[in-house]
Amino acid sequence: xxxxxxxxxxxxxxxxxxxxxxxxxxxxxxxxxxxxxxxxxxxxxxxxxxxxxxxxxxxxxxxxxxxxxxxxxxxxxxxxxxxxxxxxxxxxxxxxxxxxxxxxxxxxxxxxxxxxxxxxxxxxxxxxxxxxxxxxxxxxxxxxxxxxxxxxxxxxxxxxxxxxxxxxxxxxxxxxxxxxxxxxxxxxxxxxxxxxxxxxxxxxxxxxxxxxxxxxxxxxxxxxxxxxxxxxxxxxxxxxxxxxxxxxxxxxxxxxxxxxxxxxxxxxxxxxxxxxxxxxxxxxxxxxxxxxxxxxxxxxxxxxxxxxxxxxxxxxxxxxxxxxxxxxxxxxxxxxxxxxxxxxxxxxxxxxxxxxxxxxxxxxxxxxxxxxxxxxxxxxxxxxxxxxxxxxxxxxxxxxxxxxxxxxxxxxxxxxxxxxxxxxxxxxxxxxxxxxxxxxxxxxxxxxxxxx
Amino acid sequence: xxxxxxxxxxxxxxxxxxxxxxxxxxxxxxxxxxxxxxxxxxxxxxxxxxxxxxxxxxxxxxxxxxxxxxxxxxxxxxxxxxxxxxxxxxxxxxxxxxxxxxxxxxxxxxxxxxxxxxxxxxxxxxxxxxxxxxxxxxxxxxxxxxxxxxxxxxxxxxxxxxxxxxxxxxxxxxxxxxxxxxxxxxxxxxxxxxxxxxxxxxxxxxxxxxxxxxxxxxxxxxxxxxxxxxxxxxxxxxxxxxxxxxxxxxxxxxxxxxxxxxxxxx
Numbered sequence: 001x002x003x004x005x006x007x008x009x010x011x012x013x014x015x016x017x018x019x020x021x022x023x024x025x026x027x028x029x030x031x032x033x034x035x036x037x038x039x040x041x042x043x044x045x046x047x048x049x050x051x052x053x054x055x056x057x058x059x060x061x062x063x064x065x066x067x068x069x070x071x072x073x074x075x076x077x078x079x080x081x082x083x084x085x086x087x088x089x090x091x092x093x094x095x096x097x098x099x100x101x102x103x104x105x106x107x108x109x110x111x112x113x114x115x116x117x118x119x120x121x122x123x124x125x126x127x128x129x130x131x132x133x134x135x136x137x138x139x140x141x142x143x144x145x146x147x148x149x150x151x152x153x154x155x156x157x158x159x160x161x162x163x164x165x166x167x168x169x170x171x172x173x174x175x176x177x178x179x180x181x182x183x184x185x186x187x188x189x190x191x192x193x194x195x196x197x198x199x200x201x202x203x204x205x206x207x208x209x210x211x212x213x214x215x216x217x218x219x220x221x222x223x224x225x226x227x228x229x230x231x232x233x234x235x236x237x238x239x240x241x242x243x244x245x246x247x248x249x250x251x252x253x254x255x256x257x258x259x260x261x262x263x264x265x266x267x268x269x270x271x272x273x274x275x276x277x278x279x280x281x282x283x284x285x286x287x288x289x290x291x292x293x294x295x296x297x298x299x300x301x302x303x304x305x306x307x308x309x310x311x312x313x314x315x316x317x318x319x320x321x322x323x324x325x326x327x328x329x330x331x332x333x334x335x336x337x338x339x340x341x342x343x344x345x346x347x348x349x350x351x352x353x354x355x356x357x358x359x360x361x362x363x364x365x366x367x368x369x370x371x372x373x374x375x376x377x378x379x380x381x382x383x384x385x386x387x388x389x390x391x392x393x394x395x396x397x398x399x400x401x402x403x404x405x406x407x408x409x410x411x412x413x414x415x416x417x418x419x420x421x422x423x424x425x426x427x428x429x430x431x432x433x434x435x436x437x438x439x440x441x442x443x444x445x446x447x448x449x450x451x452x
Numbered sequence: 453x454x455x456x457x458x459x460x461x462x463x464x465x466x467x468x469x470x471x472x473x474x475x476x477x478x479x480x481x482x483x484x485x486x487x488x489x490x491x492x493x494x495x496x497x498x499x500x501x502x503x504x505x506x507x508x509x510x511x512x513x514x515x516x517x518x519x520x521x522x523x524x525x526x527x528x529x530x531x532x533x534x535x536x537x538x539x540x541x542x543x544x545x546x547x548x549x550x551x552x553x554x555x556x557x558x559x560x561x562x563x564x565x566x567x568x569x570x571x572x573x574x575x576x577x578x579x580x581x582x583x584x585x586x587x588x589x590x591x592x593x594x595x596x597x598x599x600x601x602x603x604x605x606x607x608x609x610x611x612x613x614x615x616x617x618x619x620x621x622x623x624x625x626x627x628x629x630x631x632x633x634x635x636x637x638x639x640x641x642x643x644x645x646x647x648x649x650x651x652x653x654x655x656x657x658x659x660x661x662x663x664x665x666x667x668x669x670x671x672x673x674x675x676x677x678x679x680x681x682x683x684x685x686x687x688x689x690x691x692x693x694x695x696x697x698x699x700x701x702x703x704x705x706x707x708x709x710x711x712x713x714x715x716x717x718x
Contacts (some may be wrong), residue, residue: 171613174604177625269686269688289608294609
């Protein structure tokens with residue numbers, strides 16, 4: 001019976017030097033996917049490759065064997081250096097749950113980070129292009145996107161940023177509104193300062209760099225697409241800047257209240273946001289008490305990051321509930337794809353139509369005798385049976401084939417058979433539940449306990 | 453009918469207040485449009501109420517201080533909707549809705565107010581009232597953005613960056629709204645004061661009332677805020693405090709009229 005499989009590695013199981021060996025460039029994704037699918041004999045296949053994870057999702061009529069082959073394919077790419085203990089695997093409904101968690105950014109290094117959903121979508125598009133996505137993976141991923149959207153909308157998991165650079169950017173936006181055309185002054189050449197300056201540059205601010213060593217300033221300015229300014233112009237630059245990132249190695253305060261008093265006066269009280277990333281600090285704390293001057297040091301930013309992480313952890317618990325909810329709804333759909341309940345539902349639908357029409361016609365045929373009536377009823381039944389005969393035969397023959405799920409899905413949609421009609425409890429007593437019927441996997445009805 | 457509509461309007465304003473405030477503090481994102489929808493419904497009920505009050509179709513009910521309060525409350529709601537549509541600051545409803553509710557409730561005490569006597573039919577009087585109501589509306593927006601500015605700046609300085617800080621607009625936007633609203637309100641207030649004095653003199657009165665004095669103080673404060681903003685580059689907290697103070701004085705002007713009307717003096 002056809003079921004889901006996932007094999008892969010992530011930041012949880014493998015260090016970056018191992019992960020990068022498996023990583024697939026976006027432009028190669030389609031080709032690689034076709035090769036892997038053909039090689040490992042997978043019916044459907046999809047490859048997610050980001051800097052934090054590489055995962056192969058697949059469906060196969062023989063999930064056990066497919067897991068082994070997929071694992072071997074990936075292990076071969078890893079080479080000898082790393083054993084296959086860095087690879088994890090899941091089967092059945094656990095794959096669906098895993099994917100929903102990944103897409104919702106619950107499995108990310110930084111929980112709630114927004115990029116992963118886009119990356120999963122790109123992977124899905126590539127696999128669709130490569131023609132390796134069928135009904136099962138298609139539905140599974142579509143629902144994963146919906147789950148991620150729900151998690152995003154209904155929980156605060158993505159609220160607040162958690163890296164020092166992006167917190168600096170967020171704060172700057174909260175002070176100035178639009179950052180387009182504002183000016184950032186990077187003071188010193190610390191690494192964290194540089195990364196914060198880069199983030200601000202990306203939001204559309206101009207960047208000026210001042211450093212004791214002009215060569216270093218020049219190099220930094222070039223690498224960040226900014227302008228180097230001689231150290232003597234410090235006061236003028238402070239007057240004109242909107243955001244100042246201080247990250248010098250100076251042992252003393254550089255931005256003293258005396259210096260800043262004059263600066264603020266010349267600025268005519270325009271707001272100034274100073275980010276002091278240097279240790280020891282570059283900015284005298286008293287500067288932070290001045291009107292329209294806002295000073296955040298590295299501890300403040302770190303604290304914000306930790307608070308936001310704590311909020312996210314709380315919200316992640318809520319998100320897990322949403323994931324379970326969606327997994328449940330996926331199971332309902334999956335059950336509806338079984339043959340037995342579909343046949344029952346199809347018969348029921350046709351039978352209902354025939355009965356309804358009879359009920360409407362009989363009162364108008366009052367001259368009918370009892371035997372005539374019986375003939376009419378027998379005729380309607382046989383009409384239904386004859387009409388259903390061919391579709392039933394095709395369904396039973398096709399359900400076992402690789403694209404059986406597709407066929408059943410099509411029938412359900414053509415005759416508008418709802419998913420609820422396919423509950424196993426309603427169908428267990430039906431006579432057509434034979435050996436050939438597609439069933440739920442063990443994983444679908446409860447925890448497998450064997451997937452690891 | 454009128455009493456029922458009054459209660460319905462007040463109730464809708466109150467519900468909008470609660471929804472806006474819970475959105476601000478708890479960020480209930482499940483129904484982000486809910487508070488705004490209720491607030492618009494409140495404005496709808498308020499409009500119906502004003503139409504009932506209206507002396508003749510198309511005429512604003514501005515006969516006494518209670519009706520002026522009611523129309524001002526309605527105007528503030530409309531101005532806020534326009535501003536939030538243009539500047540994307542819907543969350544400021546958390547402060548606008550309570551202000552609207554308070555003014556509306558105050559207008560409900562109107563039964564104890566006597567109509568402004570003497571009811572001289574005068575274009576000048578109507579112009580005076582309309583200009584002042586519009587000025588009041590503009591200053592109310594300035595007040596709200598000033599209040600939000602002070603709150604937001606406090607949160608920023610105390611490093612309380614989760615929750616309300618995330619949902620409030622940026623300091624820059626709040627300061628801009630404050631400046632623009634005062635720039636719109638000030639000429640209206642000036643015109644209102646000049647026309648009021650003109651009308652008073654023409655109708656033969658020459659007494660100097662408390663309200664006039666308060667109005668003059670409010671005018672001076674707003675003038676000061678504008679001058680300091682333009683000449684000395686005042687921005688942010690100081691400008692916000694000045695603006696809020698000015699608005700409180702304009703409210704006192706109305707309170708002065710109300711007390712005088714209730715006391716029966718002219």
